[in-house]
Amino acid sequence: MKIEGELGKHQTISIDKLIEIGQSFQDLLMSLVKYDIPANQTIDIDNFKIDLSAFSGGSAIPTFIFTPNVKATFHDYKDQRKQLSEKANDIFTLMDSGEYLTLAKQYPDYVRRNEMVEKIFNFSKSFGNSPVQFGRYDFEKNVFKKAYTPIKFSPRTKQELIVKVNDKAERLEEMAFAEVKITSQEGKNKKTRVQSIVKKDNHSLSYSPTEIFVRNKKYILNFPLRSLFETEDDIYIIKNELLDLIGTGDTEKEAEQNFNEEFDYLYTKLQSLKKNQLSTRMQNILSSFNLFIKEII
Numbered sequence: 339m340k341i342e343g344e345l346g347k348h349q350t351i352s353i354d355k356l357i358e359i360g361q362s363f364q365d366l367l368m369s370l371v372k373y374d375i376p377a378n379q380t381i382d383i384d385n386f387k388i389d390l391s392a393f394s395g396g397s398a399i400p401t402f403i404f405t406p407n408v409k410a411t412f413h414d415y416k417d418q419r420k421q422l423s424e425k426a427n428d429i430f431t432l433m434d435s436g437e438y439l440t441l442a443k444q445y446p447d448y449v450r451r452n453e454m455v456e457k458i459f460n461f462s463k464s465f466g467n468s469p470v471q472f473g474r475y476d477f478e479k480n481v482f483k484k485a486y487t488p489i490k491f492s493p494r495t496k497q498e499l500i501v502k503v504n505d506k507a508e509r510l511e512e513m514a515f516a517e518v519k520i521t522s523q524e525g526k527n528k529k530t531r532v533q534s535i536v537k538k539d540n541h542s543l544s545y546s547p548t549e550i551f552v553r554n555k556k557y558i559l560n561f562p563l564r565s566l567f568e569t570e571d572d573i574y575i576i577k578n579e580l581l582d583l584i585g586t587g588d589t590e591k592e593a594e595q596n597f598n599e600e601f602d603y604l605y606t607k608l609q610s611l612k613k614n615q616l617s618t619r620m621q622n623i624l625s626s627f628n629l630f631i632k633e634i635i
Contacts, residue, residue: 339400340482343468344599346398355464356390356400362464363402364388366457367426373450374425380412386422394475399482401475429458430472436489441499448501455499462491463573467584467600493570543567545576545594552602558632565597580626582619605631 339359341351351359364387371386385408392401404419432440438458445451473485546562565578574593576585583604585597608616608624616624 339402340471340473340484341398341400341465341468342470343466344596344603345466345468347603349398351398351400355466359400359461359464360388360390360402362457362461366429366461367422369453369457370422370425370429373445373454375418375421379418381418382409382411382415384409385411385415386419392475392477394480394482397482399475430486430488433458433462433472433488433491434486438491438495439499448503452500455496459491459493459496462488463586466596467586493573493575497571545597550598550601552598555602556635557601557605558635559630560632561630563630581623581630 340346341359345351345355367386367388368383371381371383375381384405387405387407388402389405390400391403393399394401408415432438438455441451441455441458445454467490469487471482471484471487474483475481476483543566545565545567548559548562550557550559550563563578563581565576565583568575568577572588574587574590576593576597577583578597581601581604583597583600585593585595585600587593587596604623605627608620608627613621
């Protein structure tokens, strides 16, 4: 897995992210074993565990292999691993195309579909917004050979795929924004009262910073960078379509920090390239950056 962007720009990867990526990959493989290896075969689940076998430079490139610690079973574990590899390649091909809605046809029953959607989504999410490629590493030539470039699995698409099972009467739900009045008095609990409600279908919250902080760097903006702020599946998301930026996180603060890092990474990357190296779209994005940024201190 060749990891670039903010996550792998120093040709390193933090231990917590490596664990998250490795665990989500392992969970995905185990679900494939459960649902896509023939049920009439004897299986030892430990034969499908993965090990980190190498970590190469050029970008952050962790390399995984099936564990060499094998337990004998009645059926050939090598053949079973081959079957699993083929199924994993099918998933990588799906991620490369971004056509996640086809999972509904591949796994029509809700039990398999819900689990596979969750595992593929979690694996995709583990890379954050950093570009990633799947492929093979040629250790003799010290070269990474790309095979797949996965497209982000959006929370909205995930929700379309998840089958909700409810044995109770159907309830209709819709999202709305509320203006809440908070009253506080010393020695007493705060009281809240809804003043007004606005339907979410026609309105959205915004994130509009006038300064962008990234480590020891601060971008002073000419005017607020108005961006969409929303939550999907308990994930906080900040989007700016003009600059083609997206930040996500488990908390509002994490999403803001991720958005700021992506702002800094993309601007720095575009500034480092010559005009003839940029597509027309990237040139327009760089012009928009220059329009927003007043100074950097």
